Amino acid sequence: xxxxxxxxxxxxxEVFQDIPRATEKIRDQRLKLTGHLVRHNDxxxxxxxxxxxxxxxxxxxxxxxxxxxxxxxDLKGICETHEELGxxxxxxxxxREIIKTRLRLPP
Numbered sequence: 001x002x003x004x005x006x007x008x009x010x011x012x013x014e015v016f017q018d019i020p021r022a023t024e025k026i027r028d029q030r031l032k033l034t035g036h037l038v039r040h041n042d043x044x045x046x047x048x049x050x051x052x053x054x055x056x057x058x059x060x061x062x063x064x065x066x067x068x069x070x071x072x073x074d075l076k077g078i079c080e081t082h083e084e085l086g087x088x089x090x091x092x093x094x095x096r097e098i099i100k101t102r103l104r105l106p107p
Contacts, residue, residue, distance in 0.1 A: 027074050031099045034071055038089035050086045074102065 037045045050068060068082055078098060079085050089095050 035089045035095045
């Protein structure tokens with residue numbers, strides 16, 4: 001037992017208010033990893049990260065959500081395109097400031 005039950009009269013919000021949400025931690029790590037990968041041209045992941053297929057036939061149905069699409073969703077209102085994401089992540093000081101401000105916003 002966790003030692004907390006209905007007798008204490010605390011809600012889940014009160015109990016878990018000081019614990020960061022898992023989604024926030026994952027978003028934080030995803031943004032930090034992106035900044036690292038974009039600035040290291042020698043890594044294979046650098047080329048793959050912002051790559052967008054220029055040819056091929058799309059399958060019917062909803063397209064799969066890519067890592068870069070997730071990043072653009074995380075940074076909604078800050079950057080809109082893959083190119084802009086790459087440019088921002090290349091500027092270390094600016095990227096760290098973006099991460100700090102995103103951490104203060106709800107997911």
